[in-house]
Amino acid sequence: MFVGYARKSTADQSLDLQIDALKAAGCTRIFRETGSGADKKRPELMRALAALGTGDVLVVWKLDRLARSLRHLTDIVTDLEAREVGFRALQDPIDLTTSQGKLIFHIMSALTEFEREIIRERTLAGLAAARARGRVGGRPRRFVET
Secondary structure, three states, rough: OOEEEEEEOOOOOOOOOHHHHHOOOOOOEEEEEEEOOOOOOHHHHHHHHHHHHOOEEEEEHHHHHHOHHHHHHHHHHHHHHOOOOEEEOOOOOOOOOHHHHHHHHHHHHHHHHHHHHHHHHHHHHHHHHHHOOHHHHOOOOOOOOO
């Protein structure tokens, strides 16, 4: 059985692209979640992992939809392998049954984490630069007449 897991970070994003791809890949059951990939305690991810049995395959649209840190991703994949559950990322062609696939998996995981850190650093630098120019972030203040 192919079990899909789709995650979006914020409520205003859509899961449609991921859901369509997971259905096209043959997923008969799809778990949907809204929340940060950095959060390890995601209820729908826990349900998806619990639903998997020997011979099943966990399918995600992209590696970063499953986990944001290399350590968390490796922990999940190690658990899946120990339970004889397959893993497939549709946008990152990975086959964990071969040594080449495992190597590619670890390289791509490291690159995903690196990309996340670069985005974080750029965001923090941009916010600091804006503050230095006197710009205040956040929503505009609401003035209430009294």
